Amino acid sequence: MRVLIIEDDPDIASGVATALRREGHAPEMASTGPEGETMAMMNSYGLILLDVMLPGKDGMAVCRSLRHADVRTPILMLTARDEVKDRVMGLDVGADDYLVKPFALDELLARVRALTRREVQLKKSRIVVGPIEVDTHNKSVMVDGEPVKLTHREFQLLEAMARNPGRVYSREQILESVFQSDEALPNTVNFHMSSLRKKVDPEGRIIRTIHGLGYTMESP
Numbered sequence: 578m579r580v581l582i583i584e585d586d587p588d589i590a591s592g593v594a595t596a597l598r599r600e601g602h603a604p605e606m607a608s609t610g611p612e613g614e615t616m617a618m619m620n621s622y623g624l625i626l627l628d629v630m631l632p633g634k635d636g637m638a639v640c641r642s643l644r645h646a647d648v649r650t651p652i653l654m655l656t657a658r659d660e661v662k663d664r665v666m667g668l669d670v671g672a673d674d675y676l677v678k679p680f681a682l683d684e685l686l687a688r689v690r691a692l693t694r695r696e697v698q699l700k701k702s703r704i705v706v707g708p709i710e711v712d713t714h715n716k717s718v719m720v721d722g723e724p725v726k727l728t729h730r731e732f733q734l735l736e737a738m739a740r741n742p743g744r745v746y747s748r749e750q751i752l753e754s755v756f757q758s759d760e761a762l763p764n765t766v767n768f769h770m771s772s773l774r775k776k777v778d779p780e781g782r783i784i785r786t787i788h789g790l791g792y793t794m795e796s797p
Contacts, residue, residue, distance in 0.1 A: 578623035578693065580604045583613030583639065584655065585631055589678075593626060596682045597689070610634025617643055622650050624692060626685075629656035629667070637670050644671035647722065651692045655680070704739045707783050707796040711739045720777050730755070731773045738784070738794035747791035 580597055584590040585608045594604040605622075607613035610631040617625055617639075625643075629636035640652055651673045656663065659677040667675045673695075674688055702714035710719040716732055718725045727735065733755045738746060746754075748766045756765060770784070770792060778784045782797040 578602045579621070580689075581607065581613065581617055581620070581622045581625045581650075583607045583610070583617075583625065583631065583636070584628040585609065586628070589628075589655075592682065593685065596686060600686060600689070602689075608632075610636065610639045614639045614642055617648055617650065618646060623696070624689060625650050625652045627652050627654050627672070629654060629658060629663075637666060640667070640672055641670040651696050653685075653688055653692060704736070706739050706742050706794055709735075709739065709777055709783060711736055718777065725776050727773070727776060728769075730769050731776070734769055734773055735777065735794075738792065742795045743793060745787050745790050745793045750791070 578601075580602050582590050582593055582597075582604055584593070584606070587608070590606050590608070594606060597604045602623075605616065605620075607616050610633040612633070613625075613627070613631070614634065627636045627640060631639070636654060636656070640654070643650070643652070652671065653674045653676060654667045654672040655676050655678060656667070657678045658664075664675045664677075673692055676685060676688060702712060704711040704713065708721045711732075712718070713736060718727055718732065718735065734751065737751070737754055738744075751766050774781065774784050784792060784794050787793055
């Protein structure tokens with residue numbers, strides 16, 4: 578996994594990089610806030626280790642900028658500040674975890690493993706079909722990066738089709754997999770499908786009707 582270390586202390590950066598290499602990771606280093614921010618924006622990393630006290634731009638500001646730019650890479654902040662208000666601030670600006678210096682490398686590596694496991698689970702919970710992103714963990718939907726509010730039934734319908742893009746679902750299959758038996762009316766499917774399309778696919782490029790067969794969802 579590529580790991581970006583943004584740390585101005587060369588001894589700490591070198592020690593952390595060595596420990597990460599032993600774990601099979603590929604660390605890259607930046608020594609200033611602006612340099613680290615640019616690298617994080619331009620490249621894809623599995624994790625960012627971010628010091629708070631950095632020259633040029635502090636870690637809090639870097640973290641805030643990355644999150645505003647929709648960089649979702651997990652961020653572990655490293656800092657000598659151990660007051661509760663500092664930890665709260667770090668988490669509030671978008672950090673995923675916070676480790677106070679001086680720290681043991683074993684603890685750092687354990688936190689790296691924990692964040693990696695969490696990210697793997699989050700990726701498994703995200704389904705992307707074209708511009709539509711379905712988060713099955715948080716029960717949320719994004720279209721072209723913008724949140725879209727769906728009803729419970731609309732979300733169930735979208736999730737079912739997104740899990741199997743390209744598969745054609747008949748109305749009967751949708752009724753069985755999404756709706757309760759007492760709601761089993763063909764018009765129920767038509768109503769919810771029409772409402773769903775208006776919200777997530779008004780141009781009809783992703784969710785298509787296969788006449789005589791049912792509905793399918795696939796990338797354009």
